[in-house]
Amino acid sequence: MIIFSVSHKGGTGRSVTSTNLAYRAALRGYNTCYLDFDFGSPTIGTIFDVENTIDGVIGNGLHDFLGGRSADVQRVSVWAESKVSGSGQPPGAGSLTLLPGSRGGGEFSVDKATVDRCTELFVKLDEEFDLILVDLSAGRSFAVELALQCTARPALRMVPARWLVFHRWTRQHVRAAHDLVYGERGLLNSAVSTGHDDAVMRTLIRFVRTAYIDPHSPSTDHLSPTQQNWLFEMDRDLEALSARLKLGRSVRLGSVSLDAVLQWREQLITDRDVKTLGIAHEETVRAYEDLAQAVTDPAVWESI
Amino acid sequence: MRAQETPAYSPTDPARDTAATASVAVGEIRTGLLRHGASLTTDATERLLDLLPGEPVLQSRRPIDHALSPDVANGVDCNVLTSNGARVHTVGTVLTHAAITGGRVLQTSTYARIDPAGSRHRRSWAHYTARPGRLETLGRADADELAAGFAALTGAVAPGCLDVGAVCERLARRLQSSPLLDGCPPIKSQWTRTRWTALFVSKHDERAVPRADFVLYDENVRTISLLIPYALRESYRLGAVLELCRDLALHDWVLTTLSQRIKRISSVSGDRTRAVGELYPTISHLLHLWMPGARVEPQLARVWDGFERQPGFTRQWNTSVGWIRDQLSLHTLQLLGGLESNRTAG
Ligand SMILES: Nc1ncnc2c1ncn2[C@@H]1O[C@H](COP(=O)(O)OP(=O)(O)OP(=O)(O)O)[C@@H](O)[C@H]1O
Numbered sequence: 340m341i342i343f344s345v346s347h348k349g350g351t352g353r354s355v356t357s358t359n360l361a362y363r364a365a366l367r368g369y370n371t372c373y374l375d376f377d378f379g380s381p382t383i384g385t386i387f388d389v390e391n392t393i394d395g396v397i398g399n400g401l402h403d404f405l406g407g408r409s410a411d412v413q414r415v416s417v418w419a420e421s422k423v424s425g426s427g428q429p430p431g432a433g434s435l436t437l438l439p440g441s442r443g444g445g446e447f448s449v450d451k452a453t454v455d456r457c458t459e460l461f462v463k464l465d466e467e468f469d470l471i472l473v474d475l476s477a478g479r480s481f482a483v484e485l486a487l488q489c490t491a492r493p494a495l496r497m498v499p500a501r502w503l504v505f506h507r508w509t510r511q512h513v514r515a516a517h518d519l520v521y522g523e524r525g526l527l528n529s530a531v532s533t534g535h536d537d538a539v540m541r542t543l544i545r546f547v548r549t550a551y552i553d554p555h556s557p558s559t560d561h562l563s564p565t566q567q568n569w570l571f572e573m574d575r576d577l578e579a580l581s582a583r584l585k586l587g588r589s590v591r592l593g594s595v596s597l598d599a600v601l602q603w604r605e606q607l608i609t610d611r612d613v614k615t616l617g618i619a620h621e622e623t624v625r626a627y628e629d630l631a632q633a634v635t636d637p638a639v640w641e642s643i
Numbered sequence: 644m645r646a647q648e649t650p651a652y653s654p655t656d657p658a659r660d661t662a663a664t665a666s667v668a669v670g671e672i673r674t675g676l677l678r679h680g681a682s683l684t685t686d687a688t689e690r691l692l693d694l695l696p697g698e699p700v701l702q703s704r705r706p707i708d709h710a711l712s713p714d715v716a717n718g719v720d721c722n723v724l725t726s727n728g729a730r731v732h733t734v735g736t737v738l739t740h741a742a743i744t745g746g747r748v749l750q751t752s753t754y755a756r757i758d759p760a761g762s763r764h765r766r767s768w769a770h771y772t773a774r775p776g777r778l779e780t781l782g783r784a785d786a787d788e789l790a791a792g793f794a795a796l797t798g799a800v801a802p803g804c805l806d807v808g809a810v811c812e813r814l815a816r817r818l819q820s821s822p823l824l825d826g827c828p829p830i831k832s833q834w835t836r837t838r839w840t841a842l843f844v845s846k847h848d849e850r851a852v853p854r855a856d857f858v859l860y861d862e863n864v865r866t867i868s869l870l871i872p873y874a875l876r877e878s879y880r881l882g883a884v885l886e887l888c889r890d891l892a893l894h895d896w897v898l899t900t901l902s903q904r905i906k907r908i909s910s911v912s913g914d915r916t917r918a919v920g921e922l923y924p925t926i927s928h929l930l931h932l933w934m935p936g937a938r939v940e941p942q943l944a945r946v947w948d949g950f951e952r953q954p955g956f957t958r959q960w961n962t963s964v965g966w967i968r969d970q971l972s973l974h975t976l977q978l979l980g981g982l983e984s985n986r987t988a989g
């Protein structure tokens with residue numbers, strides 16, 4: 340299964356949420372790999388805390404491979420090389436492998452040779468991994484175009500694809516997420532023009548709300564009643580707006596609450612952060628676990 | 644893990660004359676699971692491996708379905724690294740073929756024989772194309788150093804250097820994307836890379852006993868180093884060596900894949916449905932592939948025997964298969980137990 344992560348603009352929490360989703364999926368026993376297609380700003384080295392890949396890698400990163408400058412693409416095992424796992428692969432976990440971008444990568448053109456190489460890479464990873472997470476860059480980009488062209492190829496027709504659209508919970512973000520999917524130059528129209536079926540493509544897209552403040556949660560207890568009421572109203576209005584713009588509850592894969600740790604630092608939230616250190620919320624971990632469960636649950640994707 | 648027929652041999656005497664007949668063959672084999680749900684039919688196999696129209700695909704059914712494509716030549720003009728870090732300029736062609744075993748396992752293999760005697764000048768392409776699968780050095784090189792240099796190169800290949808692995812990979816990718824395959828392999832699995840060298844010593848070389856080393860370099864990379872005494876050159880023809888290396892690579896892959904499956908099944912053993920779901924394809928798609936040495940010429944069987952003593956392929960295999968069967972019995976018992984208690988309860 341290939342999961343593409345997209346967002347309408349930068350800073351929505353796309354990378355942090357998808358990396359944590361990948362981490363939770365691997366802990367559940369899925370062999371998981373994570374590809375940094377965010378060619379503008381490679382960040383996964385930082386989030387996974389892997390030295391030497393902080394700003395991408397030199398020579399055989401993803402850009403070098405896709406651009407035909409390297410025959411192989413570098414792989415980094417998170418269990419072996421990241422500081423998040425003290426003692427290698429946790430019992431019961433699947434593999435967790437990163438394919439970092441190239442240092443100073445930048446965008447590139449989507450020509451036939453690039454699509455060929457990228458398709459072959461997806462095919463190869465699909466032979467090996469249960470889940471392939473691809474962090475595409477923000478907005479409409481070459482990376483999105485490349486992903487659409489590859490998944491339209493016959494070689495990938497049997498590999499299930501999923502599209503996750505990340506957005507924050509404000510009017511502007513909800514509208515922008517709508518545009519990214521349903522707009523004139525949106526994902527659906529681009530998909531159709533690259534040979535995908537509109538009805539099928541719609542069933543492959545789900546939304547993920549990030550840095551959400553749930554007005555029902557105890558974290559809002561310290562607010563005054565007026566403030567709390569205002570939050571309830573805002574939340575209700577946004578829910579109505581999302582439903583109208585076709586990104587409401589029925590197509591929402593999950594929500595991740597605002598967590599102070601993530602506001603300060605892009606990182607994986609480990610059980611240690613919650614249980615031993617007590618710095619992150621248990622709720623945050625549960626949200627990532629739920630996302631990992633939902634993305635692999637066929638029942639979730641059967642209908643809308 | 645390391646196996647050899649005989650203990651180490653004495654280091655090479657640099658003064659000895661290897662020019663007469665010494666040569667070295669090098670190659671790489673990539674082994675993986677065909678991207679297809681069922682065992683590939685003979686007909687589809689034939690079409691998939693039809694790499695050179697007009698040249699036959701060799702198929703045999705016993706003791707296990709096996710198909711071998713014709714060799715395709717690729718011209719190369721590149722450097723080969725020797726064990727002491729020198730770059731030797733070589734020109735010629737490498738050969739590539741693909742094999743499918745049991746309608747399931749795909750192997751791509753690229754190889755060449757390097758003639759280290761060397762020529763002073765680069766010759767016309769016609770000269771090289773008339774000698775498919777041969778590389779000639781420009782200037783004299785040492786066969787031992789060429790073999791050792793090739794075997795040592797288990798990571799990324801430097802630009803401009805001989806990269807037989809890349810040729811294998813290109814063919815593997817092309818075949819795996821073929822419309823003849825349904826794209827739904829029954830299990831997730833990794834590819835292995837097996838780099839091999841065969842050093843054919845010269846008439847004047849005192850090394851008289853064959854030697855075979857198999858080294859697991861890391862999770863996916865293995866090396867095989869063969870040393871072939873002059874007296875045995877007849878039984879160790881290149882074709883036989885290739886077949887031996889493919890057979891080793893195949894069984895090593897099956898064993899590697901089985902142990903990865905075992906790791907996975909153990910990790911989900913608490914969840915019976917998931918564990919049984921993982922056991923079933925393992926049993927039905929992997930276990931019957933084990934047929935060590937079946938495709939190896941009798942004279943080379945002793946090399947297999949050496950590997951049976953150390954690292955003990957079959958011993959490891961039997962243990963793994965025993966584990967799998969025990970798991971299945973256990974789950975069957977639990978299932979029956981569940982039915983039984985349902986009945987008594989109801
Ligand atoms: N649940 C959360 N609570 C608080 N902060 C969060 C949460 N999720 C993400 N963040 C923070 O939001 C910021 C942006 O997140 P991230 O880098 O993942 O965004 P992005 O969409 O990948 O951006 P870009 O397009 O620039 O790569 C980061 O500082 C991150 O730590």
Ligand SMILES: [Mg+2]
Pocket residue numbers: 353354355377382
């Ligand atoms: Mg990002």
